[in-house]
Amino acid sequence: MKITTTDQVTRSTTLALEGRLDALSAPSLRDALDGVFAGGVHQILIDLAAVDFVDSAGLAALVHAMKAARTEGGDVELVRPRSDDAFRVFELTKFDAVFRIHEAS
Numbered sequence: 001m002k003i004t005t006t007d008q009v010t011r012s013t014t015l016a017l018e019g020r021l022d023a024l025s026a027p028s029l030r031d032a033l034d035g036v037f038a039g040g041v042h043q044i045l046i047d048l049a050a051v052d053f054v055d056s057a058g059l060a061a062l063v064h065a066m067k068a069a070r071t072e073g074g075d076v077e078l079v080r081p082r083s084d085d086a087f088r089v090f091e092l093t094k095f096d097a098v099f100r101i102h103e104a105s
Helices: 026-038 056-071 084-092
Strands: 002-007 012-021 043-054 075-079 100-102
Touching: 002 026, 012 026, 012 056, 026 056, 043 056, 043 084, 056 075, 056 084
Parallel strands: 012 043, 043 075, 075 100
Antiparallel strands: 002 012
């Protein structure tokens, strides 16, 4: 999985993910998010538009990020995966109601 981080002056960050968000790549996402949190940023947009697969480990990494951000008064929002297969896991687990999810542009 490829992770691209974009820092903004508003103390928010966008992480754009590409590929699979699964048990193999979730630790990399968690490491990237820990670096963002260490920098004092707690408002995060995770762009999943280019993600083609998400499993339970990927969901766990996203929930971990959301809890960590909210603890510090921030939040995590998502950009919907273009792949319906990747988004289906959010619908099946009802996480589409937990996260604020924006349509991909």
